[in-house]
Amino acid sequence: MPLLALAGISKRFGAHQALNEVSLAVEPGEVVAIIGRSGSGKSTLLRVINGLEEPDSGTIEFDGRIQEPTPRQKRALRREIGIVFQSYNLFPHLSVERNITLGPTVAKGMTLPAARELAGRVLRMVDLEDKIAAYPQQLSGGQQQRVAIARALAMEPRLLLFDEITAALDPELIGEVVRVLDRLAQGGTTMVLVTHEMRFARRSADTIVFMHQGRVWEKGPPAKLFGAPRTPELGSFIEAILSVDPAANQRTGDRIVLPGEHLGRDGLVPGSRQDR
Numbered sequence: 001m002p003l004l005a006l007a008g009i010s011k012r013f014g015a016h017q018a019l020n021e022v023s024l025a026v027e028p029g030e031v032v033a034i035i036g037r038s039g040s041g042k043s044t045l046l047r048v049i050n051g052l053e054e055p056d057s058g059t060i061e062f063d064g065r066i067q068e069p070t071p072r073q074k075r076a077l078r079r080e081i082g083i084v085f086q087s088y089n090l091f092p093h094l095s096v097e098r099n100i101t102l103g104p105t106v107a108k109g110m111t112l113p114a115a116r117e118l119a120g121r122v123l124r125m126v127d128l129e130d131k132i133a134a135y136p137q138q139l140s141g142g143q144q145q146r147v148a149i150a151r152a153l154a155m156e157p158r159l160l161l162f163d164e165i166t167a168a169l170d171p172e173l174i175g176e177v178v179r180v181l182d183r184l185a186q187g188g189t190t191m192v193l194v195t196h197e198m199r200f201a202r203r204s205a206d207t208i209v210f211m212h213q214g215r216v217w218e219k220g221p222p223a224k225l226f227g228a229p230r231t232p233e234l235g236s237f238i239e240a241i242l243s244v245d246p247a248a249n250q251r252t253g254d255r256i257v258l259p260g261e262h263l264g265r266d267g268l269v270p271g272s273r274q275d276r
């Protein structure tokens with residue numbers, strides 16, 4: 001049984017159809033990477049999944065239960081589905097530890113000692129146990145993003161959503177965040193990620209979803225989608241990625257570079273965001 005099943009989800013903003021009959025199932029332990037052009041509905045889809053946005057039509061089934069848009073069910077759903085954004089949204093006046101223990105103690109009624117023990121555990125998962133007493137502004141962007149991941153993990157969600165969490169990071173900081181994502185993927189965390197990190201998507205995703213004009217345009221295993229796109233839209237999306245900087249692709253081996261993508265030290269392509 002899938003952990004999450006969307007059926008016929010549509011969402012309109014004024015005259016704009018942001019999501020158009022989206023159906024998608026996510027199995028326990030599955031890693032789904034969502035790719036697509038700007039405005040194709042990727043963020044809206046994630047927001048619908050965890051109840052931040054209400055669909056106009058369609059159903060969301062989580063763990064076999066159809067979700068009703070009542071405040072109570074939404075609260076319950078948000079405890080089970082974590083989301084991490086591009087902007088980490090840490091509380092600047094609270095220590096790393098308190099940023100992490102706040103959710104479990106307030107929303108789940110965990111005792112502070114238990115939550116602190118948990119904070120240590122999730123910080124180890126993102127290699128930041130030594131920063132437990134630090135404040136956000138004392139950390140690099142990559143470290144803050146990893147704290148944000150740890151904070152989401154501390155809620156022990158059954159599904160984790162990530163919306164372009166490396167997009168705002170300096171190139172040399174992307175690698176450390178991607179490593180954490182890799183580790184979570186290998187550890188069996190169920191994840192849906194909107195990502196521009198194509199190498200990560202290829203390596204770690206079980207399924208790639210290509211969104212176009214609010215629809216799931218193509219879906220399948222990475223090798224199949226990247227190797228043999230069925231639609232001209234996906235074909236030209238991939239081509240656009242590859243044509244940004246052909247020299248870059250030679251230098252990065254199988255690395256696919258997206259327009260405006262910054263590459264980390266491992267990739268070493270002088271990227272720019274101007275064409276985003």
Ligand SMILES: Nc1ncnc2c1ncn2[C@@H]1O[C@H](COP(=O)(O)OP(=O)(O)OP(=O)(O)O)[C@@H](O)[C@H]1O
Binds near residue numbers: 013040
């Ligand atoms: N709250 C909103 N009000 C009005 N329009 C919105 C709202 N949220 C999204 N949209 C529109 O819906 C479409 C899909 O937006 P969405 O943010 O899901 O795209 P995206 O694929 O995440 O793009 P990007 O890659 O730029 O983040 C866009 O045309 C956007 O302008």
Ligand SMILES: [Mg+2]
Binds near residue numbers: 043
């Ligand atoms: Mg988006």
